[in-house]
Amino acid sequence: MENRSGINFVKDYKPGLDAVVELTNGRFVDVMNGCFFDQNVSVLIKKGKIISMPGLENETEKIKPDFSFDLKGKTVLPGLFNVHCHIQMINPTLFSDFKTIKARKKYHDQQVRKNMEDCLARGITNIRDAYSDDLRPNRKLMEQIQGQKIPGPRIMQAVLVGAIGGYLSPELKGMKKILFRKLGLGTIEYEDSNSGVITFLPDASEQQVRDAVNRAIDERGADLIKVGESLEESLLNSNPITIPIKQMQAITDQARRRNVQTTIHCVSVDTFQRAIMVGFSSLAHMARDGQLTQKDIDACLNSDCIIEPTLSVGYDMSWRLKGDPFSSDPNLEKLYRFRNKTFAHLAEEFWVPELKEFVIAGFNKANRGKYSMLGVFNLSKLLAHFSRLMCFGNQNTKMLVEQGARMACGNDGGIQACTPAMIAHELSMFDLFMNDEAFDKKFNGIKAVQTATINSAKSMGIDNQFGSIQTGKVADFAIVDGNPFENSTILGKIVDALFMDGRLIINNCGLEVLKTN
16 A cells, blocks of 8 residues: 555565565664674564574574565665654644644644654654653554554653643643643643543652652553653743652652653753753753753763753754844854755655645744744743753753763654654754764764664663664664665665564565565
């Protein structure tokens, strides 16, 4: 079957999962060492996993394949990742009017399905939803994908745990309730077992916090414990709350006991410091209220924490504001030039035709300095935080990249104009802001490949199954042309073919399976 983009999804996989299938004549990527395996290496698959890699030392060559695919010299990457997105948030623009909201609701499901197809079409086989106020739509989507009713990646689900009144767990009343509902949030009570938010009282004991973590896992099915902390005041966060260190420690410790990853909404230096101290698995976003010190960088490097900077947020949310001290920052000027060249193409590629016009209209409106929602809400106060992102956020990320901190690939897809499939765009933001010197790239092809694969698998806590091409791991392969170490723009572009769970599910290049015995 074909989707609206002309991607050739394979309906019938001839070998079957019980057969031994060999992939030969491919350039298999060794993500751990940043190179290709020897050209004589092949891969054997059975029941969705790699069972041997003949040609490598200590790998058996006694297993005989039943079927074979000749990859014709194409490059083979492990499946790619988006570790931070919001599947049910369909936001063509933050600067919406009633017509935009009506269209968003009407075409919501159509866009979600396109996003899922687009992920596979670009080699993304695992994504993680970092926050959903109502878990039911994602649960239904997972069932549809697992039942092969629609094509899509595997989905892991975060559940937010935090104090009532905190960031992403506000008391929903008055103007805040109205605004949240317009954004498609706050539609379900926190005590409902379908809510993606578990709350406790601000003065909760450590045991009460641990109990909340257990509820998130046992009652809500959390694959990730998300903590929302923002020290920035805005319409969505009128009373910023700092989470006590004992509560933060209780969250990370209990999640570790339950073998579940943790992440925190980290947009301040203070949050960065405390989050590293208590051992979060990853930090979502980047401190943007000031510069990290070398001590902060060292603490991060000495931890197991992975950074998910979501640089795409800056693309969508950083704009010039009158009287703002960061409006003349060179990075903001660089962003404007880059954005004006790319936003129309991104709208065309990633949005259904019925919503594309609203994406473009939103960018054009913001380019004119019009930052209102529904003609009533002035969003300048909110946007002021993101102009600082261009200065401090990029600077802090660059220091971490230069000194070897592990980066994961997440784009916050679900914020205005961004979708979960746009990881090539996220990686282009790394290139734009991390690589100032043409002949001394700090974020090179090797780092790009590792960011989109093994680092992201580690961030999601599934690197024992995914993220690299190794015997025993799940057989997810993105087949592409070119060398991603020399040209990282290959990553996240439409693939020539895709294997998932050892099964060929996309075949855009005419791969043929041959019976060998």
